[in-house]
Amino acid sequence: MVVRESEEKKRTLNSLAHGDIRYRKYSIEEIEIATENFAENRKIGEGGYGPVFKGFLDHTPVAIKVLRPDAAQGRSQFQQEIEILCCIRHPNMVLLLGACPEFGCLVYEYMANGSLEDRLFRRGNTPPIPWQQRFVIAAEIGTGLLFLHQTKPEPLVHRDLKPANILLDRNYGSKISDVGLARLVPPSYQQTGMLGTKSDVYSLGIMLLQIITAKPPMGLTHHVERSIERGTFKEMLDPTVLDWPVEEALSLAEVALKCAELRRKDRPDLSKVVLPELNRLRGIAEDNMQPYIMGINNNYTQPRHSQVSAQDMLSGPLAGQSGYDSGPSSSYTTGKATSDV
Structure with a gap:
């Protein structure tokens, strides 16, 4: 049963990715420059599998998730995140811009107002x-x-x-x-x-x-x-x-x-x-x-999602705020005592 489910999962992932995972690959040197060698003042959060830094790549503010070397479970999550995100594009999904797979870094669009x-x-x-x-x-x-x-x-x-x-x-x-x-x-x-x-x-x-x-x-x-x-x-x-x-x-x-x-x-x-x-x-x-x-941004008149320039994002209302703190997954079923989830 477990083997069959594992094979099914592998087949569906392969089908989803059409057998070819495409994403922008960054070198570790580019990541280090973008984060000023992972400077503490660039850190904007701590995820369940490692820290998140704000950086600049291709003249664009980005959020860089770094997998901790000791996060064994995170390695498989990292690969799955690439497999999933590189294949989906939607205005209400955070955009994966690229990755440095050799050093476990994921590069996302930067979201100025946090979580x-x-x-x-x-x-x-x-x-x-x-x-x-x-x-x-x-x-x-x-x-x-x-x-x-x-x-x-x-x-x-x-x-x-x-x-x-x-x-x-x-x-x-x-x-x-x-x-x-x-x-x-x-x-x-x-x-x-x-x-x-x-x-x-x-x-x-x-x-x-x-x-x-x-x-x-x-x-x-x-x-x-x-x-x-x-x-x-x-x-x-x-x-x-x-x-x-x-x-x-x-x-x-x-x-x-x-x-x-x-x-x-x-x-x-x-x-x-x-x-x-x-x-x-x-x-x-x-x-x-x-x-x-x-009541924050005097240019705010349109509620819908819109593409904004790097300069707009840099001057965003909460550019220094963290919205990237997230612990390891726990089942989000605390609304009632028990749930047939």
């Missing part, structure tokens, strides 16, 4: 994210996740979807990161239900609740459910946002709670149920966008 987790919890005393942008972020995450799940020939399951693994660009456009633990799901897994896309749907539900409450995940579904039953849902919303549209926020909470059902079979379909509702709410949010909504 969604840091911004929700306002680390560094950053301003609260307006409700309009939160609704947009929710839809973007759902869109990126559906893209992963629709990967051919087999779906990709992220397995570690959480606010710390959602990175934000200078316009607060959101992208899913840290796909090194993602798994292609071979037919044998899909049939047994041991691992599937519905596990990501659960994590998405918990994260949607965090987006509107800015609260930790532990017990969050229970607290939100009780607040709805008692008619005190408004009190659960992040109080740093003063103009919540409560009816729409409740709609988001209700779809999130459905996603976080304990039994897989009770969770809704991402493409047919969840994403249409997230896009409906996104439309309402964009109709209510205010100029300079973030």
Whole structure:
């Protein structure tokens, strides 16, 4: 069984990569120059398998993930991250620009506003994210996740979807990161239900609740459910946002709670149920966008993802903020005591 699953995984990976993994290869000398020999002041985070540095390659700010020599598990994750990321391109997925495979370095686009987790919890005393942008972020995450799940020939399951693994660009456009633990799901897994896309749907539900409450995940579904039953849902919303549209926020909470059902079979379909509702709410949010909504960047008028120049990114609002701290993967199922993930 294990051998067969291993062979299936290998075949699907090979098929996904079309037998030829293409990415920009950087030399270790280029990486050292870009990071000033891995200077401490260039360090912007500490991932589960090594540090992350901000650097400059090809006149572009980048984030360079460096695998620690002792991270044996990280070596296989590193190779899988290359195999997956070099083959996928989507505006809501963090872009892999290249790698230095001999020394275990992955080069990503630099995301100026760090992680969604840091911004929700306002680390560094950053301003609260307006409700309009939160609704947009929710839809973007759902869109990126559906893209992963629709990967051919087999779906990709992220397995570690959480606010710390959602990175934000200078316009607060959101992208899913840290796909090194993602798994292609071979037919044998899909049939047994041991691992599937519905596990990501659960994590998405918990994260949607965090987006509107800015609260930790532990017990969050229970607290939100009780607040709805008692008619005190408004009190659960992040109080740093003063103009919540409560009816729409409740709609988001209700779809999130459905996603976080304990039994897989009770969770809704991402493409047919969840994403249409997230896009409906996104439309309402964009109709209510205010100029300079973030209160940080005077050039901010467009919420959608956009390509920006290196100079724009250098002058981004949170260029010194870290959004790249991420520990080793742990199952993100803390919304309820137990879950049939």
